[in-house]
Amino acid sequence: MKKLLKIQNLTKIYSMGSIFSRIKITAVEDVSFTVNEPEIFTLAGESGCGKTTTAKIILGFEEQTSGVILYKDEPMNKLRLKDRTKTLREIQAVFQNPFSTFNPLRTVDSYFYETLINLRIVSTKKEAQKEISQKLQAVGLSFEEFTQRYPSEFSGGQLQRLSIARALLTDPSLIIADEPVSMVDASLRMSIVNLFKDLKEKYGVSVIYITHDLTTAYYISDRMAIMFRGNIVEMGPAEEVLTNPKHPYTCLLRESVPEPDPEKEWTTRVYLAESEQEEYLRTGCKFVARCPSAMEKCRKFNPPYFEVNGTDVKCFLYE
Template sequence: MNRDNVLIDAKHLTKVFGYGLQKTTAVHDVNFQFHEGEIISIVGESGSGKTTLAKMIMGLLGETSGEIEYKGKPRKLRSHKDRKQYWKDIQAIFQDPFSSFNIFHKVDKLLTDCIKLQGLTLSKEQQFEKMKEACSFVNLKFEELYNKYPFELSGGQMQRLMIARIFMLHPKVLIADEPTSMVDACSRSTILDMLLKLRDENNMTIIFITHDVGLAYYVSDTIYIMEKGQFVEGGPAEDVILRPRHRYTRQLISDVPKIHEEWNLA
């Protein structure tokens, strides 16, 4: 991780939904700096605002106030061209893999779209090899999957396919929103190992959005604790989890021995 290389710099981010008496502030005055190659976890219970914040970072939701700088410059998302360029660098894996794919498109179409997004001109044979390599990385056989629809695959296969897309796209930033919540413990460990391997090979920044304190402690360089739309605590993972200062953080990690047991930590 390069602490000197700030990739995403957020200043006073706020997101308000609705108006008047129906107004809800989902994210309030949030500040952070994410660095190249860093693994960050944003931890909070349901309704804390963490998924709204993830969508703001992704560029799927606009901020009510505040700004996000990317690579030292205010990001531009006004035009389709701007958004397409931004999404080359920033990709996401969501909790429900089936909601992320068009159910009417077969696997080969889903992966071919990755090649198109990169603007690559490849022969059919080159495309096949690229898709085969991506599937092999996540322990899937492209020859057995390419002609299938998403609904013909298991949840674990779909999550791996999402990681295969990331392998093909080589983004600078990956937002992983509860990426292991719908798979069993064995698949969870495998998926995390794949993501960490991608980070190591591509110096990719990974932002985990999770309610799972154990996962955050296991994978992260930096942890932010989010409550009611605000960061109430943040810092190096060990400091936040082992020496919590805020009462909400202490509430979340009141069963620290369980964390050690579940993730086989000393």
């Protein structure tokens, strides 16, 4: 399989506060992964573990503190402006809230025409209509139900389909979807995430799917990474990670439901005691305070990755 995106040792440290009391927050630490062409790669993990920060850096909305992003073997930060613009067109985003993607005072179709004309993808209205019809069809909507309508005339699920259709206008190779269905009615979630699978299969689009929801991740992902406090702690084929978890954190998530069942909520949320939230370890494994298998060395040393059954696990248990 061809590599589309390669992330190497990505770290993002936010500095906050005044010059007298600087606080540093390590949002992403030493994260490496690849996204093949085409595949659905999921980033999952509890709130604040660094998923969105990783996405923002890939999309060029934030700059990394260190690390390299290679897109089709080219380092993104070394691309000339023209090539960078072209690359960023090939990488599109779909966000959590479809209602904030579209201005309530503008018709939704105006965004589509604007994108096609501004980016010079088409030159006539007829061409634009043809292009839009194709993209709407790809997300299960028709041109007739779309024209001259305002965002309030669509449901959340329809608007999220429209956000995906809009992302398709530039014929992207990669879509980064950050919690795309968490604000959509639970009964519609599966049908929308399945669209990503269709896009991969029919159009060869790769997807980075960011989610708390392990059920949808289980059904659509080829490979996945579980993040914990800025690090990837386990990464491999989605089925292997979710049905045969190895890292104690993934095991804890896995225990939260007996079987992956689309009707049940299965999330990455694990609640911490106040005292654990306070604990910030400078050395050692970040999971030590919650780990039922913690050993003496886990407090002193940062575990590297060990390969087990085709997955990479950041844990001394697999040394």
